[in-house]
Amino acid sequence: MVSRLAIRASGGPKILQPGRFSMPSLRFPRAWLLSLAVLVMVCAVSPVWAQAAGDAFAVRGVDVDVTAANPQAAKEQALAEGQERAFRTLLERLTQPADHARLPKVDGTLYVRDFSVDQERSSATRYIATLTVRFNPTAVRKLLQGEGIAYAEPRGRVLVVVPVYVPTGGRAVLWDDPNPWRDAWNALGGGGLVPVAVPPGDLADVQTITAERALAGDVQAMQSMGARWRTSDVVVAVASPSPGGKGLDVSLIASPSAPKPFDSIAYPLTEGENLDAVMLRAVRDISRGMDTVFKQPNLLAFDRVGSLSTLVPLAGLADWLNVRERLSQVPQVRRWELVSLSKAEAALVLHTVGEHDQVVAALQRAGLGLEPAEGYWIMRPVSGR
Incomplete structure (x- = not known):
């Protein structure tokens, strides 16, 4: 021993x-x-790893929709509710599911560092918006430590995502436009506990890996792409519309050390959802899955x-x-x-x-x-x- x-x-x-x-x-x-x-x-x-904390302690894509007596009241209520919901999302991101039931019930707005309104619209009685809420990492850590709840710190090494889109009846697209799947990954804004980087598609990227080599899981090409970001972690994320256009089929090809939540999965369209919306939902779900895979062995x-x-x-x-x-x-x-x-x-x-x-x-x-x-x-x- x-x-x-x-x-x-x-x-x-x-x-x-x-x-x-x-x-x-x-x-x-x-x-x-x-x-x-x-x-x-x-x-x-x-x-x-502290450089990743800004992304890990920011919650993006917080949708709010509130109706009240007047537009100002609706906006104030929506912003408060959005910050509270974002705080709960953050605490669940940092901790294990077994501890979620005992997460502290405190005023989440007290832990907000700042927030931004990504898009908004309003009427005489209604306010609809999408928020990004950034929290104070030191205060959040102190809260969880005081409650005796184990949590994970942000991952120190970036994960590179290579997003390949295969349209119905068309050829695979990686760096060419349009690539709505790459747009969805760019909208993620950096990931959560696992920092995510999406290559910009410059000349060096185009020369390093093609859509065909990515689909084949070309080890050398994936390693070369990772080397450009000083990481060994690369995930090729492949998306294509489900048969009949009723959803999105996603498969992941990952380097050995990358946190991969699944091999393949189907995301059916929900009521009122289009293909762009389901792509955004899939990207957020994959990011959460990566966080979960990373989090389990790294709780402090x-x-x-x-x-x-x-x-x-x-x-x-x-x-x-x-x-x-x-x-x-x-x-x-x-x-x-x-x-x-x-x-x-x-x-x-x-x-x-x-x-x-x-x-x-x-x-x-x-x-x-x-x-x-x-x-x-x-x-x-x-x-x-």
């Missing part, structure tokens, strides 16, 4: 072998040190707080930058401290949340392997990641 001596309960950092983690008296090239100082400050304060249990003493072998600055970037993709690592540094190795204390096995698995998914040593762990990038 792997030793767990180096992970412990909360109470402050503890270096288990002070001599082993002491600062060596070595001289470094001045440029190396200046670059390192800037990078340490950036990564210790603003991890990459704040009653399990610990620290992990690690030693990272280095062959140079590039190795350090690689490890630093991968660490920033692990939500379970809330922060880390650089204890000592030399040209050959770095000693770090990782401050973590969650069960030990969850932390180790999260590091592994980010491409960082742990090997037990005497009272500490050796951490190094996993080959091929």
